[in-house]
Amino acid sequence: MSVLVIGDIGVVDGMMHVGDEAMFEAAVGELRARGVPAVGVSSAPEESAARYGIGTVARLGFAGLGRDDAAARSALLTAAASGETTLAAGDPAGPVLAALRESDGVLVAGGGNLASRWRVHVHERATLAAMARGLGLPVVVSGQTLGPDLAAPDAGAVAGLLGGAVRAAVREPTSARLAAAWGLDVRCGVDDASFLGAVEPPAGPAGIVVSLSGWLGGCPPAATEASLARLVERAAGIVGGPLRFHAHFGPLDPAAGPRGDAALHERVRELLTVPSEVVPTVDPRHSALLARGAGLLLTSRYHPAVFAAPAGVPTLGLVTDDYTGIKLRGALGHWGEPVTAPLGELDECAPDLVKRLDAARSRVADEAAGRLARHRRDFSAWWDEVAAVFRRPW
Structure with missing residues (x-):
């Protein structure tokens, strides 16, 4: 068989x-x-x-x-x-x-x-x-x-x-x-x-995990990268802890240089005035553990949200087009109220959404925990x- x-x-x-x-x-x-x-x-x-x-x-x-x-x-x-x-x-x-x-x-x-x-x-x-x-x-x-x-x-x-x-x-x-x-x-x-590996978040520092897709949905690259950097810096000031970038489409050999999502991550990191680090791409279980252990997830990729939401991690989905909006709102909606922001409007709305998510982290965690057994x-x-x-x- x-x-x-x-x-x-x-x-x-x-x-x-x-x-x-x-x-x-x-x-x-x-x-x-x-x-x-x-x-x-x-x-x-x-x-x-x-x-x-x-x-x-x-x-x-x-x-x-x-x-x-x-x-x-x-x-x-x-x-x-x-x-x-x-x-x-x-x-x-x-x-x-x-x-x-x-x-x-x-x-x-x-x-x-x-x-x-x-x-x-x-x-x-x-x-x-x-x-x-x-x-x-x-x-x-x-x-x-x-x-x-x-x-x-x-x-x-x-x-x-x-x-x-x-x-x-x-x-x-x-x-x-x-x-x-x-x-x-x-x-x-x-x-x-959704349940690949352990759903329970690992012990250790929480901080912020950033997972961005190289696809910007037609938004102007330089202006969008600057907006992303401003959002990440503001989030770091609100949430604190380590600031880690992790590519969901990236090279398995970091020595080969940044490609895929990792290339966008490097361009955003160059604009930051706060320290950040790169967590290399390894395999899905490694990525799942990282997302589930975050204090805040900022992502325009879908599966970081899939991994983080069951663990009750406050997540801001960055929407590039109808396709990413449907996916991110769907993944987050299964576990509570989805919070998303259009990639082209980050300066206007995203900082306030980060503040709301940080203030609501207990409610977000409770909502996910309440839905976990049924899902x-x-x-x-x-x-x-x-x-x-x-x-x-x-």
């Missing part, structure tokens, strides 16, 4: 994307805890195999294809799975098809890439699900954000993916409403990585359902 799990994983060029790896790690761990082994689809199969201790295969070969070519490839792979044709020797999807034929189903691990801006991921997931159904195998879709940017063909593919799944889940109410508009009934719950129970029940799907004869 095994389940083929697709997530946006694989360390390429030494760069770790903490959130994508975290959701996949959580899914594999929940399946494993219920006696269901996994095989992963990865951009770096050997690296992922070593990281998770599972079998892995490479992706399906959609990277770089335009919409028409992707549609043709999807039709080819679906026909190959159902036995109507065969793949050419050396086709990159050959190992995926072989693994699929040995599996008991497909799990689409949690993610935020079912949107037209990442069309390749829509093609991959919709096609893999169609291949599984062609073999009579069940498909489960877990913990997704849908859109919000979805061109009509992509919306149809995503709706088909969810509608053809035995079980499907999203991670915030906005996505649930979109699914309902398509006539689909999906589960809405916390992100798949854990619902989360566990979801994964019990997922495991039961793959144990059932089809």
